[in-house]
Amino acid sequence: MTAMPTAAESVIAAARALLGDRLATASALREQHSRGEDTTTPTLPDAVAFPTNTEEVAALVTLCAQHGVPVVPFGAGTSLEGHVNPVRGGLSIDLSRMNNVLDVSAEDLDCLIEPGVTRQQLNEYLRDQGMFFPVDPGSVCTIGGMCATRASGTNAVRYGTIKENVLSLEVVLADGRVINTGSRARKASNGYDLTRLMIGSEGTLGIITKIRLRLHGIPEATSAAVCQFETLKGAVDTVIQTLQVGVPVARMELVDEVQMAACISYSKLEGYAPTPCLFLEFHGTEAGVKEQAEMVQAIAADNGGKGFAWATDAETRNKLWKARHDAYWAAIALEPGKRGIATDVCVPISRLDEALLGAKQDILASGLTAPICGHVGDGNFHTVILVDDKDPAALERAWELDKAIVHRALKLGGTCSGEHGIGIGKREFLELEHGPEALAVMRSIKQTLDPKGILNPGKMFRN
Numbered sequence: 001m002t003a004m005p006t007a008a009e010s011v012i013a014a015a016r017a018l019l020g021d022r023l024a025t026a027s028a029l030r031e032q033h034s035r036g037e038d039t040t041t042p043t044l045p046d047a048v049a050f051p052t053n054t055e056e057v058a059a060l061v062t063l064c065a066q067h068g069v070p071v072v073p074f075g076a077g078t079s080l081e082g083h084v085n086p087v088r089g090g091l092s093i094d095l096s097r098m099n100n101v102l103d104v105s106a107e108d109l110d111c112l113i114e115p116g117v118t119r120q121q122l123n124e125y126l127r128d129q130g131m132f133f134p135v136d137p138g139s140v141c142t143i144g145g146m147c148a149t150r151a152s153g154t155n156a157v158r159y160g161t162i163k164e165n166v167l168s169l170e171v172v173l174a175d176g177r178v179i180n181t182g183s184r185a186r187k188a189s190n191g192y193d194l195t196r197l198m199i200g201s202e203g204t205l206g207i208i209t210k211i212r213l214r215l216h217g218i219p220e221a222t223s224a225a226v227c228q229f230e231t232l233k234g235a236v237d238t239v240i241q242t243l244q245v246g247v248p249v250a251r252m253e254l255v256d257e258v259q260m261a262a263c264i265s266y267s268k269l270e271g272y273a274p275t276p277c278l279f280l281e282f283h284g285t286e287a288g289v290k291e292q293a294e295m296v297q298a299i300a301a302d303n304g305g306k307g308f309a310w311a312t313d314a315e316t317r318n319k320l321w322k323a324r325h326d327a328y329w330a331a332i333a334l335e336p337g338k339r340g341i342a343t344d345v346c347v348p349i350s351r352l353d354e355a356l357l358g359a360k361q362d363i364l365a366s367g368l369t370a371p372i373c374g375h376v377g378d379g380n381f382h383t384v385i386l387v388d389d390k391d392p393a394a395l396e397r398a399w400e401l402d403k404a405i406v407h408r409a410l411k412l413g414g415t416c417s418g419e420h421g422i423g424i425g426k427r428e429f430l431e432l433e434h435g436p437e438a439l440a441v442m443r444s445i446k447q448t449l450d451p452k453g454i455l456n457p458g459k460m461f462r463n
Contacts, residue, residue, distance in 0.1 A: 040082035045092035062176030075145030081423030087458035115144020134159035138325035150200030152419035157377025170210035174450035203456035219283035234304035251281035252377035259371035266330030267323035345409035346418030380418035
């Protein structure tokens with residue numbers, strides 16, 4: 001007697017009829033979709049689907065809902081907390097082929113895009129129209145993924161995070177229904193804010209299929225600078241004082257001496273010393289940029305800053321920011337063969353010195369290599385803890401360091417994740433930060449919108 005097909009086999013057969021060769025079960029593609037850039041154990045999906053429009057996504061989700069098969073959205077696979085790991089198998093829905101810019105309004109400074117569009121692709125499209133999209137996590141990630149993880153980045157101190165730059169979303173819910181969460185209006189007071197509910201939900205409440213973004217005019221003048229310091233405390237104090245006096249810096253990025261040495265080596269930066277450093281950028285009019293830079297330069301000098309190395313031409317600026325964006329890979333290159341566990345705490349600006357300098361002491365006490373870098377303009381910083389993920393003792397030591405850094409941030413009124421999200425890697429911190437009652441509310445929202453638990457199961461909550 002012929003065996004009945006499993007639920008996954010039934011979904012695969014129906015999805016293949018819908019998508020043809022855009023439904024893949026080859027081992028190589030399944031392995032590619034088994035994890036992001038993290039240290040979680042890979043898990044193979046049963047199949048990978050490559051839809052090209054909202055209707056196909058809705059049809060795939062409806063199929064999975066009917067058969068109780070898990071669905072895991074996938075963008076570029078750059079996440080650092082296990083968001084795209086299909087821990088219970090099922091269907092990985094890769095949205096990278098939904099990568100069209102659908103509409104741009106120069107008059108209203110907004111645009112409509114599909115989720116597979118990257119920041120780099122969008123800004124290339126916008127460049128000749130005098131506009132840009134500012135949210136800049138540093139990696140080549142999709143904007144749909146940025147919405148799902150509530151991404152941030154180097155420009156957040158001036159332009160805000162992805163949350164402040166999304167007007168509305170189109171979302172496929174767990175039963176296949178499609179909703180729109182807002183309008184093109186810059187503000188509204190008309191019910192629950194479903195846009196903000198979906199941003200940061202990590203694919204556990206719905207799959208984003210269209211995004212209406214705020215855009216910004218390209219500033220008249222842009223200037224970047226690198227300032228090196230004798231001590232890490234001098235760099236941190238410069239950040240705090242700059243923000244407290246209200247200088248509207250566009251970017252303010254910190255690296256410690258270990259990360260700076262890694263950047264010099266990896267990105268071939270010439271003329272810099274391996275000391276703590278601030279990467280700065282100023283936007284505005286010619287006069288405004290000059291005034292901002294002079295104010296920060298004076299503050300830095302009072303804190304042991306060794307002067308500014310200016311970069312006013314686009315080529316030099318791009319090289320500097322490329323080096324900052326490649327900081328993760330530069331850190332990994334310090335000890336080839338090891339993987340990086342990325343911390344992502346964020347604290348009130350006034351407590352940044354305690355959090356960051358305390359983390360530095362934790363790192364030194366651990367004996368591990370863990371460069372520090374961060375978007376310190378909003379109190380957010382990272383360490384990349386280098387570890388042999390095949391060595392259980394080393395992994396345990398690395399996770400203990402991670403916990404120490406997070407626990408200190410929480411005691412200082414901060415958060416366990418400023419921009420990477422929770423996924424698998426930070427689930428244990430979610431209740432610690434929010435408390436059991438708030439976590440129960442989150443679970444109830446999940447249960448209401450996804451009663452069968454098919455959307456990215458195992459993420460954010462332990463079960």
